Amino acid sequence: MASHSDTLVVFFGATAGANGGKLGSDEREIILLVWQIVDLREKKVGKLHRCLVKPDTFELTEQCKEETGLTLEEVAKAEPLDKVLQQFQQSVSSELKCFGRSSYTLCVNSPLVIRQALHPEASKKNLVLPECFYSFVDAKKEFHKCCPNSGPVQKLTLSSMLEYVGLPAESEQSIGVREVRSMVQLLLRILAEPYNHKISCVEIVNYKFDSGTCSKTEPVNSETVIRARGLPWQSSDQDIARFFKGLNIAKGGVALCLNNQGRRNGEALVRFINSEHRDLALERHKHHMGSRYIEVYKATGEEFLKIAGGTSNEVAQFLSKENQVIIRMRGLPFTATPQEVLSFLGPDSPVTDGAEGLLFVKYPDGRPTGDAFVLFSCEEYAQNALKKHKQILGKRYIELFRSTAAEVQQVLNRYLSTPLISTLPPSPVMPLPMLATQPFLPASSTVRDCVRLRGLPYTAGIEDILEFMAEHTVDIKPHGVHMVLNQQGRPSGDAFIQMKSADKAFMVSQKCHKKTMKDRYVEVFQCSTEEMSIVLMGGTLNRSGLSPPPCKLPCKFPKKCPLPPLLAAPRTPHSAAHTAAHALYYPPQPHLYMNMNMNYTAYYPSPPVSPSTVGYFAAPPGSVAAAVAPGALVRMQGLPYNAGVKDILSFFQGYQLLPDGVLILYNFSGQCNGEALITFPSEETARHAVVERSNHLFYGQQVHLALCN
Numbered sequence: 001m002a003s004h005s006d007t008l009v010v011f012f013g014a015t016a017g018a019n020g021g022k023l024g025s026d027e028r029e030i031i032l033l034v035w036q037i038v039d040l041r042e043k044k045v046g047k048l049h050r051c052l053v054k055p056d057t058f059e060l061t062e063q064c065k066e067e068t069g070l071t072l073e074e075v076a077k078a079e080p081l082d083k084v085l086q087q088f089q090q091s092v093s094s095e096l097k098c099f100g101r102s103s104y105t106l107c108v109n110s111p112l113v114i115r116q117a118l119h120p121e122a123s124k125k126n127l128v129l130p131e132c133f134y135s136f137v138d139a140k141k142e143f144h145k146c147c148p149n150s151g152p153v154q155k156l157t158l159s160s161m162l163e164y165v166g167l168p169a170e171s172e173q174s175i176g177v178r179e180v181r182s183m184v185q186l187l188l189r190i191l192a193e194p195y196n197h198k199i200s201c202v203e204i205v206n207y208k209f210d211s212g213t214c215s216k217t218e219p220v221n222s223e224t225v226i227r228a229r230g231l232p233w234q235s236s237d238q239d240i241a242r243f244f245k246g247l248n249i250a251k252g253g254v255a256l257c258l259n260n261q262g263r264r265n266g267e268a269l270v271r272f273i274n275s276e277h278r279d280l281a282l283e284r285h286k287h288h289m290g291s292r293y294i295e296v297y298k299a300t301g302e303e304f305l306k307i308a309g310g311t312s313n314e315v316a317q318f319l320s321k322e323n324q325v326i327i328r329m330r331g332l333p334f335t336a337t338p339q340e341v342l343s344f345l346g347p348d349s350p351v352t353d354g355a356e357g358l359l360f361v362k363y364p365d366g367r368p369t370g371d372a373f374v375l376f377s378c379e380e381y382a383q384n385a386l387k388k389h390k391q392i393l394g395k396r397y398i399e400l401f402r403s404t405a406a407e408v409q410q411v412l413n414r415y416l417s418t419p420l421i422s423t424l425p426p427s428p429v430m431p432l433p434m435l436a437t438q439p440f441l442p443a444s445s446t447v448r449d450c451v452r453l454r455g456l457p458y459t460a461g462i463e464d465i466l467e468f469m470a471e472h473t474v475d476i477k478p479h480g481v482h483m484v485l486n487q488q489g490r491p492s493g494d495a496f497i498q499m500k501s502a503d504k505a506f507m508v509s510q511k512c513h514k515k516t517m518k519d520r521y522v523e524v525f526q527c528s529t530e531e532m533s534i535v536l537m538g539g540t541l542n543r544s545g546l547s548p549p550p551c552k553l554p555c556k557f558p559k560k561c562p563l564p565p566l567l568a569a570p571r572t573p574h575s576a577a578h579t580a581a582h583a584l585y586y587p588p589q590p591h592l593y594m595n596m597n598m599n600y601t602a603y604y605p606s607p608p609v610s611p612s613t614v615g616y617f618a619a620p621p622g623s624v625a626a627a628v629a630p631g632a633l634v635r636m637q638g639l640p641y642n643a644g645v646k647d648i649l650s651f652f653q654g655y656q657l658l659p660d661g662v663l664i665l666y667n668f669s670g671q672c673n674g675e676a677l678i679t680f681p682s683e684e685t686a687r688h689a690v691v692e693r694s695n696h697l698f699y700g701q702q703v704h705l706a707l708c709n
Contacts, residue, residue, distance in 0.1 A: 007104040008038045008137065008185045008199075009092055012176045014068055016075075017061045024116025029055035030076050033084055034176035037092065038107075038184055039099045040191060040199075045184055046095045048300040050176055052078035052086060056125075068175045082127050089130055105202060106136040107159060108434055109183055115280060119205060119246030120287075134205045139183050146190045146197040158182040165189045205248070209241030211326075212252030213319050213405050218307035220301030223275040224250070226282060227299040230292055231266045236402035240268050243289050247277045255308035255406035258414065264407075269304045295463070298474070308406040315412050318359045319405050324352055324375040324384040326401035328411075332360075333394040334368045334638065334704050341372065344393045349385035352377050359408070361415055367704070370638065371416055373408050395701055396638075412618065445529045449502045451509055452525045452532070457518040458491040464522040465495060466515045475504040482532075496532050631658050632686035633708040636669040639664075640701055641674060648676055655689050656681055677708070 012035070017028030031053050038045030052075055060072055079087070096104060108114060114136050116453045122129050143161050144153045150164045158179060159169050167185055172178040190197040214220075228240065237254035253271035256264055285296040332341070351357040357375035362368055376382040384403070384701040389400045453465065462481060480498035486492060499505040509526040514523070527535075579653045636648070645662045661679035680686035690705045697703075 006039070006041055007096065007099065007101045008040060008107040008187065009035050009037060009104050009132075010139075010180050010187070011035045011106045011108050011113065011136075012179045012183075013117055014064075014116070014119055014175060016055055016059065016064050017055075018063065019067055021110075021112075022283075023112040024112070024120065026061075026246065027120075027284075027287045028061070028064075029053075029057065029121055030081060030117055031055055031060070031064075031070065031078075032176055034180050035088065035092070036184055037095050037099070037104070038187060039101065040187075042099070043188060043192070044099065045188075046099070047091075048177060048180060049088075049091055050174075051084050053084050054078040054080045056080075056240045069173075081121065081125065085127070085130065092132075104132065106132055107183065107187065108136055109139050111138055111203060112280075115246035115277075116283065118293050122243050122283075123245040124371055134207060135202050136205075137184065137199055137202055141201060142197065142199055143186065143190060145200070146195050160188055165195075205246055206598075209222070209238060209254065210251045211237055211254075211405050213315075214255075214305070214308045215408065216305055218305070218309070220304050221275070222269060222300040223301075224272045224278045225299040225301055225304045226270050226272075226278055227297045227303070228268045228270060229266060229295040229297070231264075231268055231289065231294060232292060233264045234267060234401050235264075235268070235289070237268075237404040237406070238402075239289070240270060243287070243294060244270065244281055244284065247281055247577070248273045249277075252308065252403060252405055255304060255410065256404060257307055257411055261415065269299055269307050271304055271308075280390060307410050309409065315359070315408055318373070318375070319408060321352060321357075321375060323356075324377060325379055326405065326408065327374045327376065327382055327385050327400055328407065329369065329372045329374060330399040331396050332368070332370045332372055332398060333396050333702050334370060336368075336372075336393065340393065341374075344391075344398070345374070345385050345388065349376060349381045349388075351375060361411055363415055367706070371411060371415075373403060373411075395483040395697070429519050437554070447502055448526050448528045449499050449505050449530055450529055451497045451499065451505050451512075452527050452535070453495040454523040454525070455520060456491070456493045456494065456495060456522055457520050458493060460491070460517060460633050464517060465497070468515065468522065469497070469508065469512060472499075472504070472511070475500045475508075494535075496527075496535075498529070521677050600636065631661070631679045631681050632683040634680065634686050634690055635706045635708050636676040636678055637674065637704040637706075638698075638701065639674045639676060639703060640699060643676070643698070647699070648678065651696065652678065652689060652693065655685060683707070 012033070013023075013030050014032040015026075015028040016022060016031045017026040018024075033053060034048070034050045036048045039045075052070070054075060054077075058072055058076060060075065062069065065071070071173070078084070092104065096102060108112070114133060118133060121127075140153050140156050140161075144150060144156065147161075147164060148159065150156060159182075162169055162182060162185065165186070167189060170178045170182045170185070172181060189195070191199075231240065232503065235256070237256065240254050240256075241249055250271045250273050255269045255271075257267040257269065259265040268282065272281060282296055282298065286292070286293045287296075288294070329341070338358050338360075341358060342351060342354065345351060352375040354587070359373040360368060361371040361373070374385065376385060386400050386402075388398065390397045392398070453468075456465075462483065465481060465483070469476070477498040477500055482496040482498075483491070484494045484496070497505075497508070499508060505526045509524045512522070513524040514521045515524075639648075643664070645664065648662050648664070649657070658679045658681055663677040663679075665673050665675045665677070678686075678689075680689060686707055690707055694705050
């Protein structure tokens with residue numbers, strides 16, 4: 001655009017919901033636009049225009065009716081947004097010719113009308129906004145630069161600014177007209193003597209999001225990062241940028257998060273250019289992407305770098321080609337070659353630089369993971385490739401979906417750090433020797449920095465608890481929400497929350513006690529992590545005191561203290577040879593034995609980590625014992641997701657397996673993740689099975705076998 005010093009178009013908008021400082025925060029549509037031209041060179045003012053806008057949803061909030069004085073009947077007779085924007089362009093162009101001007105810049109009293117209302121709504125309605133809406137002048141910021149002693153920018157109002165420069169408040173009662181006239185008066189005053197202000201700062205709205213890479217050594221300000229949750233799994237970085245349309249995301253600032261199986265978990269970390277844009281992004285909490293609402297929380301720079309930061313030279317070289325569309329392929333046969341992949345994609349979707357545009361993801365020992373990333377030079381080629389989604393290569397169907405540079409970094413980082421023996425995240429339903437290092441279990445302490453929620457609805461989830469705690473959510477420690485299940489794996493109605501301090505916990509217990517959640521009142525008690533551990537062992541905690549569990553002392557052979565049903569019970573020893581196996585289940589450490597006897601057996605981390613990032617496996621009785629029993633383990637990868645124990649036993653027909661020697665691994669949703677652990681009585685038998693069965697197909701599908709050392 002040409003110089004903004006010639007002409008300004010003072011612009012105002014109102015929505016069908018919240019206005020003022022909360023404009024756009026409730027996702028309501030625009031119902032009113034007001035504008036007026038100001039010729040800064042000749043100090044002339046054009047005609048004031050006031051246009052109603054017809055929304056798609058005919059509903060005005062009571063607050064809107066009170067503030068705007070508009071009725072539903074008036075709004076229903078108006079033109080839709082695209083028509084009103086055409087009127088805007090035509091009227092401004094006509095008046096510019098009368099003034100002898102050819103260019104202009106919008107001037108607003110707050111960036112909200114541009115960033116939080118106009119751009120998001122246009123994006124949802126697939127409207128192409130005129131170029132003038134991608135740059136604007138913020139009247140408050142210009143006034144503050146002219147009069148720095150007038151107070152903080154955030155506290156400035158039109159009436160206070162007019163009063164500061166000695167102008168009377170505008171008497172007009174009609175909303176929009178009053179604001180525009182006030183801004184025009186204010187601008188003319190600060191541009192004239194004695195202020196002689198020169199408008200110098202034009203804010204920009206990015207046309208598009210630029211993808212890119214991020215180094216782990218790059219400093220990232222935590223005040224610029226948010227976490228978005230509840231995204232459709234197929235969302236790309238461009239989809240997320242579209243959700244935040246109007247706000248400027250840093251180059252390469254979208255990092256899609258993956259779960260422990262390497263799949264997207266519906267979360268993303270987004271880095272904005274500054275804290276102001278980050279704060280506006282937080283106002284989009286529970287706005288919609290299609291039919292899904294998206295949760296938006298604060299996050300840290302460390303979390304962003306953990307996901308998006310990379311150090312791999314191979315990745316850097318792969319991503320060095322700019323303006324490339326990245327597609328991720330999943331489920332490739334382990335024997336797939338670059339030429340086979342190129343042939344699968346076909347001539348309609350040529351890969352950039354042929355085989356050089358393919359990046360196969362491998363484990364540290366060189367074994368293929370079945371994942372690959374592909375570069376395409378344009379959107380058309382990428383769209384042609386996506387049409388191959390779920391087509392067959394070899395004997396496996398291949399998943400294709402859009403990807404990002406940050407996802408390439410994350411997938412490579414994840415697999416390059418994967419141990420040769422695959423392990424799931426620690427969880428109380430995992431083999432007991434691993435419970436001692438449970439990362440989500442807090443260290444026992446007498447500091448009363450926790451609260452217990454009792455009487456939760458059985459349908460309550462993490463989101464309900466966060467909504468229940470309202471503004472106190474920001475004081476929850478990372479991984480600090482522990483929802484508890486009973487021994488049958490059902491919701492118990494209890495949850496424990498770790499707060500940042502005892503004072504915060506006390507405040508929550510006072511403010512939230514007996515508040516309602518889904519028509520039930522919830523009791524909130526302050527407690528310590530020590531008391532929390534006692535309760536998880538089977539004790540009780542109430543306002544009259546703490547009752548210990550029936551048995552809380554460690555014992556080497558606790559025959560009278562049965563394990564919870566979700567923890568596999570060890571086999572009865574038949575000989576002294578099983579004594580070592582018993583020691584695995586009954587170690588002398590008191591803290592480990594406490595974990596073995598707890599009545600509550602499910603933990604979920606709070607934001608910034610989603611519940612869906614925690615995995616578990618629902619193992620049948622005895623299967624956990626099989627995972628640690630004497631023998632040799634074989635890891636089986638690439639199983640169909642409907643594979644069962646009988647199918648695996650049939651595959652290894654003719655080989656002796658230990659009793660309960662098949663352990664199928666499941667993800668958080670209780671579905672098979674395509675892997676299993678098989679226990680053979682000896683390493684020799686296991687090696688023979690790996691060599692002989694590696695060439696066999698599992699119901700027509702190639703599987704990968706590896707001996708776990």
